[in-house]
Structure formats: C-alpha cells, structure tokens
Amino acid sequence: MKRILNFIDGQFRPPASGRYLPNVEPATGRVIAEIADGGPEDVDAAVAAASRAFEGWRRTPAEERSRLLLRVADLIEANFDELARLESEDSGKPIALARRMDVPRAILNFRFFATAILHAETSAHMTDDRALNYTLRQPLGVAGLISPWNLPLYLLTWKIAPAIAAGNTSVAKPSELTPMTADRLAALIAEAGIPPGVVNVVHGPGASAGRALTAHPKVPLISFTGGTKTGADVMTHAGPLFKKVSLELGGKNPNVVFADADLEQAVPTSIQSSFSNQGEICLCGSRLFVERPIYDEFLDRFLAATRRLRIGDPLDPATEVGALVSDAHRSKVEGYVALAQEEGGRILTGGKRPANLPERVRGGWFLEPTVIAGLDCSKRCLQEEIFGPVVTITPFDSPEEAIAYANSTRYGLSASVWTRDLQKAHRVAAALESGTVWVNTWLLRDLRVPFGGMKESGVGREGGFDSLAFFTEAKNVCVKL
Numbered sequence: 514m515k516r517i518l519n520f521i522d523g524q525f526r527p528p529a530s531g532r533y534l535p536n537v538e539p540a541t542g543r544v545i546a547e548i549a550d551g552g553p554e555d556v557d558a559a560v561a562a563a564s565r566a567f568e569g570w571r572r573t574p575a576e577e578r579s580r581l582l583l584r585v586a587d588l589i590e591a592n593f594d595e596l597a598r599l600e601s602e603d604s605g606k607p608i609a610l611a612r613r614m615d616v617p618r619a620i621l622n623f624r625f626f627a628t629a630i631l632h633a634e635t636s637a638h639m640t641d642d643r644a645l646n647y648t649l650r651q652p653l654g655v656a657g658l659i660s661p662w663n664l665p666l667y668l669l670t671w672k673i674a675p676a677i678a679a680g681n682t683s684v685a686k687p688s689e690l691t692p693m694t695a696d697r698l699a700a701l702i703a704e705a706g707i708p709p710g711v712v713n714v715v716h717g718p719g720a721s722a723g724r725a726l727t728a729h730p731k732v733p734l735i736s737f738t739g740g741t742k743t744g745a746d747v748m749t750h751a752g753p754l755f756k757k758v759s760l761e762l763g764g765k766n767p768n769v770v771f772a773d774a775d776l777e778q779a780v781p782t783s784i785q786s787s788f789s790n791q792g793e794i795c796l797c798g799s800r801l802f803v804e805r806p807i808y809d810e811f812l813d814r815f816l817a818a819t820r821r822l823r824i825g826d827p828l829d830p831a832t833e834v835g836a837l838v839s840d841a842h843r844s845k846v847e848g849y850v851a852l853a854q855e856e857g858g859r860i861l862t863g864g865k866r867p868a869n870l871p872e873r874v875r876g877g878w879f880l881e882p883t884v885i886a887g888l889d890c891s892k893r894c895l896q897e898e899i900f901g902p903v904v905t906i907t908p909f910d911s912p913e914e915a916i917a918y919a920n921s922t923r924y925g926l927s928a929s930v931w932t933r934d935l936q937k938a939h940r941v942a943a944a945l946e947s948g949t950v951w952v953n954t955w956l957l958r959d960l961r962v963p964f965g966g967m968k969e970s971g972v973g974r975e976g977g978f979d980s981l982a983f984f985t986e987a988k989n990v991c992v993k994l
C-alpha cells in the first residue's frame with residue numbers, strides 16, 4: 514500500500530510518531546493509501562528546514578524565482594492526467610471537474626504568481642520638499658499554509674505559489690482527508706529545482722499538525738482556508754503571537770434570481786452553483802431566492818435539471834455528481850435533510866442515498882442532489898453551512914426583501930444576482946454583505962481581484978497584489994531631503 518510521507522528539506526520522511534492514518538477513497542469506502550500521522554515534532558523539523566532555506570531563497574532574484582515557479586506549472590501540466598485522477602480518487606469529485614477546474618487552476622496559480630512578481634511595483638510618497646518615503650515589501654520568513662479537502666490542489670497551490678513567489682519559505686499542512694495531490698506536488702516541486710526547505714509538507718490531523726503550525730513561534734504568518742470554527746481556533750493560537758493571519762472560511766451563499774432574469778442562463782448556472790463538487794465548494798450558492806412572479810417556472814426548470822444530473826463513479830468522465838468526502842460528512846449533511854423536515858420544510862427532490870450505482874462504487878458516500886422548500890430564513894438549514902448537495906429555495910417579493918434575506922446569516926463569502934436590469938444589479942450588489950458578488954454568472958474568477966469573506970466568512974483578502982501584500986511586510990523608509 515502506498516505510504517504518503519512528509520516532505521521536509523527536500524526529502525520524503527516518515528513521521529516522527531512512526532504512525533500512519535488510513536486514506537480512504539470516498540467513492541468506494543476503501544483504504545487506498547496510508548498517510549503520515551504528523552505532529553509537533555515534524556512541524557518543528559519542517560520549520561527548521563524552512564528557516565534555514567529562507568536567507569538563500571529571499572535573495573534569489575525574482576527572475577529566477579519566477580523561472581522555477583513556471584517550471585512547477587509546466588510539470589503540473591505534464592502530469593495533468595495523473596493529478597486529475599488522484600484528486601478524483603482522493604476527494605470523490607468527478608474527474609471531469611478535476612480536469613476542468615482543479616488541475617488547470619493549480620497550473621494557473623503558479624503561472625500567475627510567477628509572472629506577477631516580475632511586474633511588482635512599490636510606492637513612494639514625497640513629503641513636500643522635506644522627505645522621500647518609499648515602501649519596501651519584504652518577505653516575512655516561514656509561511657504556514659493550511660488547506661481543506663474540497664479543492665485540495667487548487668487551494669494549496671493558491672497559497673504556496675504567492676508565498677514562495679514573494680520570497681518566503683513555507684510549511685504546508687494539507688487536509689488529512691486528501692493528501693494525494695499535495696504529495697505529488699512536493700515531488701514535482703523538487704523536480705522543478707526549487708531548493709530544499711523552500712516548500713515543506715507535513716501531513717496529519719488538524720488538531721496536532723495544524724495546531725502545531727499555527728502556534729509555532731517561528732512561523733510569523735498563517736494562511737488558512739477551512740471551516741469557520743477551525744478559523745476561530747487558528748486565531749486563538751496565532752493571535753497571542755501577533756502573527757499575520759489570513760482566514761478564508763465558510764459560506765452560506767445566496768443566489769438571488771429576479772423576475773427579469775434570463776432563465777436560459779440562470780437555471781443551468783444555478784445548477785452548477787448548487788451542486789458542483791457535490792455542493793462542497795465554499796462558493797456554492799446554497800440558498801436560492803427567486804422573485805415570486807417566476808418562482809414556479811424557475812422551480813419547475815430547476816427541479817427537472819437537478820433530476821437529470823448524472824450521479825456515479827467519479828472516475829467516469831460522464832459523472833456530474835460524485836461522492837461526499839467522508840462517511841461522517843455525509844451523515845452531517847443527511848442530518849440537515851432530516852432537520853429541514855422537522856423544521857417544516859419539504860424535500861422537493863433528492864434527500865436519499867442513490868440507488869443503482871455502478872458496482873465499483875456501491876460502498877461510497879453518495880447523496881442525491883436535494884432541493885428543500887418551505888423554510889424561512891430563520892431556520893437552521895438557511896443559517897448554517899451544510900456543505901453538501903443541498904439547496905433551499907425561497908420566494909421573495911422585492912429587492913429590499915431579497916437583500917434582507919441574503920444578508921440574514923453570519924456568513925458573507927459570495928453571492929450571485931440574476932437580473933437584466935443593470936441599475937438594480939449594481940444597487941443590489943452594493944447592498945449585499947459578501948466579499949464577492951457575481952452578476953449573471955457564478956465562479957467566474959479573475960486571479961487579480963481581491964478575494965475573501967465578510968463577517969464570519971473570513972479575515973483579509975487574497976488574490977493578485979493582495980496576496981503579494983499579505984505575503985510581504987510593508988516597510989516605509991523615510992529619507993530627509
């Protein structure tokens with residue numbers, strides 16, 4: 514059986530504990546690998562390696578860092594098929610989605626930040642004729658990078674690429690549920706010629722390996738993507754050490770469809786935003802609000818399209834809905850389906866484990882795409898992040914009501930608005946409490962824009978120069994003239 518080891522100082526190493534955790538394929542429930550059960554000792558070794566590598570790496574010219582990052586991107590591209598397959602096996606996501614989204618984005622993350630550093634500028638402020646101020650942007654040292662299981666390679670590379678492009682070294686802690694592509698990435702990073710210690714990967718549970726990283730005194734910066742509760746724990750441990758922290762957390766995103774929307778686009782895109790990756794994308798729109806005059810028509814079309822989605826073996830290129838990441842997670846999602854009914858909601862479609870799955874995946878953690886009606890915004894199913902193939906649908910009667918509904922949770926990550934009325938679109942977008950608002954689209958990402966959440970969906974912004982600002986310290990130098 515394959516053993517996934519830590520990657521420290523350019524070498525794959527067994528965990529200090531000598532223990533391994535099972536790595537399970539969600540589509541089958543079978544153990545496909547063993548993963549290093551890393552903890553504080555491994556994090557210490559990785560931080561020491563990263564600290565040793567820092568001086569050399571920060572002094573490596575930007576042009577050379579850029580060349581090495583571009584080489585990583587090329588190697589990801591050269592191993593495209595293998596990475597897509599590993600991602601699908603490891604997380605339960607359809608391989609078609611891994612090919613369309615996860616792996617291309619990992620390549621782009623490296624290319625984007627490799628080239629961004631070639632164009633970086635800094636600012637100067639003249640104080641009349643008395644002084645010249647200029648801003649130095651310097652790397653901080655060892656960046657702690659913690660990522661979740663839903664977009665494993667996509668989000669890990671979204672952190673590693675800007676961190677090291679900016680001249681930091683790094684210790685990454687991927688999700689213990691999906692270690693496979695991080696393991697391959699480590700090998701590709703070595704093959705690309707990135708010096709030992711610049712990127713280290715420690716596997717293991719969040720409570721041991723993750724916590725050790727957030728609480729490590731020699732890690733001045735933490736970039737974390739994951740659940741809101743975990744984000745609070747990260748803050749608790751990083752706060753007293755005054756670390757720079759970026760938190761990309763959970764969402765409960767509204768998808769607002771006005772009566773003048775183009776349903777030819779709104780329906781299929783809402784299917785994507787509801788059920789892509791089994792609803793396990795932080796940006797999924799899990800609360801549909803539809804203006805009353807078109808509520809019935811929208812619902813009919815939406816339900817028909819939901820029922821047409823192909824659930825099946827994630828490795829089958831035709832599959833549109835794969836398996837949920839774990840048995841425990843499926844139980845949690847099913848708990849919300851039961852709760853919806855207790856709260857007075859109606860399950861319009863889905864809610865069950867699918868029958869007639871292909872032989873290979875009968876033991877997997879599948880759940881039918883589920884649509885729930887009849888619940889108002891105060892209900893837990895419209896307040897809490899379910900993170901599965903479950904959406905609620907609610908009618909509304911005015912833009913003000915839609916805005917109030919949309920803003921009624923403690924989350925504020927993203928939102929979609931569907932309308933042909935440009936003024937209304939701008940007005941509603943400005944009023945929504947969301948870090949990102951999409952108008953007549955969903956998940957259209959430009960890597961230059963600020964990305965992050967409001968309220969309990971996060972702290973800070975990443976993306977483009979915001980990422981490079983986060984991964985550097987601004988220092989003002991004031992020279993008297």
Ligand code: NAD
Pocket residue numbers: 659660661662663664668686687688689717718719720722723724727738739740741743744746747760761762763764794795898900926966970971
């Ligand atoms: P999680 O919070 O359970 O775990 C995320 C990572 O943190 C994992 O690597 C985990 O091992 C680690 N971790 C767990 N406990 C820790 C601790 N005490 N200290 C340090 N690290 C710890 O999240 P998950 O279940 O892997 O991912 C799903 C969540 O991530 C959802 O809430 C989703 O909305 C969110 N998410 C947010 C974004 C975004 O950009 N805002 C993107 C993707 C996912």
